[in-house]
Amino acid sequence: MAPRITVVEDEEALSILLRYNLEAEGYAVDTIARGDEADLRLKEQVPDLLLLDWMLPGLSGVELCRRLRARPETERLPIIMLTARGEESERVRGLSTGADDYVVKPFSTPELMARVRAMLRRVKPERISSQLVAGDIDLDRETHRVRRAGRELKLGPTEFKLLEFLMQSPGRVFSREQLLDGVWGRDIYVDERTVDVHVGRLRKAVNRGRQRDPIRTVRGAGYALDETFTAAPARAGVRTETV
Incomplete structure (x- = not known):
């Protein structure tokens, strides 16, 4: 089975772009536009990696990240946070909530794909072996x-x-x-x-x-x-x- 990646992003054009590029890499992709919906869906099925936007309707990405880290089934879920906030203090805040990596918008799609591959190799080697x-x-x-x-x-x-x-x-x-x-x-x-x-x-x-x-x-x-x-x-x- 291909590694499964969930994208939580409310900007439709970016969500479509991410899905297209991730599927081109061979991943199975789910997209969700709201933080509260993602909170419910991730209780039903845990992906291999989560791409999480900082600002979301219903529930912020930061709060969702905190909740995921508090649950045993998602405490080690690899999370890459996507945000337009590039200040050092905001990056520190994002990482302190439990995100494993932090990518500032606008970002290079090839670089993001490389980060996804590197993280899966590190934390989920059995999914890409x-x-x-x-x-x-x-x-x-x-x-x-x-x-x-x-x-x-x-x-x-x-x-x-x-x-x-x-x-x-x-x-x-x-x-x-x-x-x-x-x-x-x-x-x-x-x-x-x-x-x-x-x-x-x-x-x-x-x-x-x-x-x-x-x-x-x-x-x-x-x-x-x-x-x-x-x-x-x-x-x-x-x-x-x-x-």
Whole structure:
């Protein structure tokens, strides 16, 4: 899955420009125009990086940043703040609220893209790595191949995305709705039970004989990649790094 970036910016022309350039870099992008709406949306789904405007209707970017840092699920969310305030005191204020970086408008788009790439490499290396490894399962994003204990698995496109999504966050339980948003996208309507069907297909492809099932079902909550599976020793000749 491409790293997901949320842009909170009320200036429509700039929001469109940012979306265009970020998508051209291969990122999945959500855009939000109001601070209060962003506050609600970020409680539902946490992106890999946030581009946050200082001045927003409904709730300021500074206050939103403070709230995000106060929540356990977003306390380490990478945040780049965008603002027309270039004074040193304002930059210090922005960084002191919890922003990781500060970009003054008008800014160079190539420079901003470089900052986004650098921050993702530093804080989310697993989101841009070409390979994910968990236990004896090895997923290659570039070749779209998955191997378990050296044996290549035959996965459909959706099963590949589903496994990739789960491998990025071992142990985290995702609801069906979160999986629909993360794998299928917000703009596509799919019934939640479709998730169960594809999880079943993924399990059938991944598990052979007495091999341990890496996918954990949490009744009433959703699915997760079992974090104890990621730490299990791999078979001989297979790497044991975990994501």
